[in-house]
Amino acid sequence: MQINQQQWRIIPCKEYGTIDIDPSEIILPNHQLKVRDNVLNQYIQADFKDNRLRLKAKGFSGLIPLTDDPAIALHVTPRFPLTNLTRMVSECGYPPEALPVFRNYQLPEFTSDWMYGTLAEGLLIAFDTIRTNGLLRVYEQHTNISSYLHGRIDSTATMLKLTSRRISYKAQYSWYERTVDNPPNRCLKAAAQNLLNRYRFGSGSVKNKKQKDRTTENRIRIGRLGEMIRVLDEAQSDSSLRFLQDPQVRGMTPLPESKFSYRAALDIAVAILTDRGINLDASDGTVGLPSLIIKTEDLFESFIRISLQRSPVTSDEIEVLKGSDALYEAIPEKELRTWPRHTRIPKGKSGVEPDILFKTRDERYPLVADVKYTEVDGFADRSEVEQVVLYAIRYSSPVAMTIHPLKKGASRGLHLAGKIGNVIIAQYRFDLGNEDLDGEKLAMSTAIGDLLTSIRDSSAAVSV
Secondary structure (H helix, E strand, O other): OOOOHHHOEEEEEEOOOEOOOOHHHOEOOOOOEOOOOOOEOOOEEEEEEOOEEEEEEOOOEEEEEEEOOOOEEEEEEOOOOOOOHHHHHHHHOOOOEEEEEEEEEEOOOOOOHHHHHHHHHHHHHHHHHHHHHOOOOEEEEEEEEEOOOOOEEOHHHHHHHOHHHOOOOOEEEEEEEEEOOOHHHHHHHHHHHHHHHHHHHOOOOOOOHHHHHHHHHHHHHHHHHHHHHHHOOOOOOOOOOHHHHOHHHHOOOOOOHHHOHHHHHHHHHHHHHOOOOOEOOOOOOOEEEEEEEEOHHHHHHHHHHHHHHOOOOOOOOEEEEOOOEEOOOOOOHHHHOOOOOOOOOOOOOOEEOOOEEEEEOOOOOOEEEEEOOOOOOOOOOHHHHHHHHHHHHHOOOOEEEEEEEOOOOOOOEEEEEEEEOOEEEEEEEEOOOOOOHHHHHHHHHHHHHHHHHHHHHHHHHHHO
16 A cells, blocks of 8 residues: 555654554554554564553664554654764665655765665565556657648648649648657666666676575566566657656656646656665655665674774774674583583584674684674663673683763763773764764774774783
8 A cells, every 4th residue: 555655644763662652553453453464573662561552663773654644753852862874875875774754855965776676676565556547648749741631731832742633632730649759758678677677787696585585576677677668669669868858758748637646656767867876864754665674783884894994993903893603602622521521412503603803813812893883971781891802702702892872962982981801892882963974974983993002002912
């Protein structure tokens, strides 16, 4: 079901925040919740507090449809100040999840590969409506000279061209035919062909399940685009894109009232053909596209790791990785000989997967870090510290760090908490609300680079 943003009653809330809604609006007479399929437990959670139903948003930001009747949607914003969402998504290549409902977006003059999936889905959904309502057809005048007449005889042209030459058995006549070969349909066909070429010649190799699912989705989309081109077969292909100057395509001349669905499709098609992107930071816009949902926690982790991998911290001496190892190391046979009789536990699935590992050329790990999308203004939560300390012990790292978004009112940058055993506990707070994102990334890279230098110098002093 497609719902336009203007038809919704929009309820604002924060990630992990309580949703301000009267329970009577979402509870059916049989006491069941009338929320949309796949919304409960995926985007929101429900519980009871003081014998009253309470709804809370989960860790997703974006416009999420809650109910169809009445049409209620949640506008979930990140729990931290964030002004660079579009850029973060583009730098990480992190594809947002598209919901099968429309909201309005601004289309700035920049684009990224992930945006084409949303533009393609928006175009295909809009074209489905066009196909149901019928293609736009216009009357086109044709002229001919023949003895077999139909339409309207052009007497002046007949006298000048034929009668003056004493040809009395022919006449010039004209007639009108309805055709789908018009600028709006040429524009839609060109956009579909543009996307089809991107999917056919721009797909990468399948390396994991997530990429495999995306490749399967792209194959389905290729089939739908091919069908769209087939339906528009009578519209001419125009590589010069002259149709972009047409008043109806540009929105300067209104389309017939019965073809209202063309406006959304044409706006998306023009965006595709002129390399316009999607602005996730703006709360409104003029072009309807599928609502994009972002799991901000995952995006923050990817962004921090990729930023460090591309920063001066990474060099011939230091490599920045995502960790993945077994939790337990094998006990050497030589040590086991002195132990009492025992049974070895079979290998299980227990593992350690720190978000960020700093690895030296000689296979040491001076720093292990975990990215936490949680609020801190003092010590990190004990469970978070315990997790990263376990990683540090497993990798024999002298320093364990948690990296958090900067909470409003807290101080940014590097903080030291103390020691647990021989492990130094550090914390970094990254300001997602800083409009100078490059400066913020450089500050983090510099601070961690200086910390790595201190660790190296300290190790060298101890060894001496």
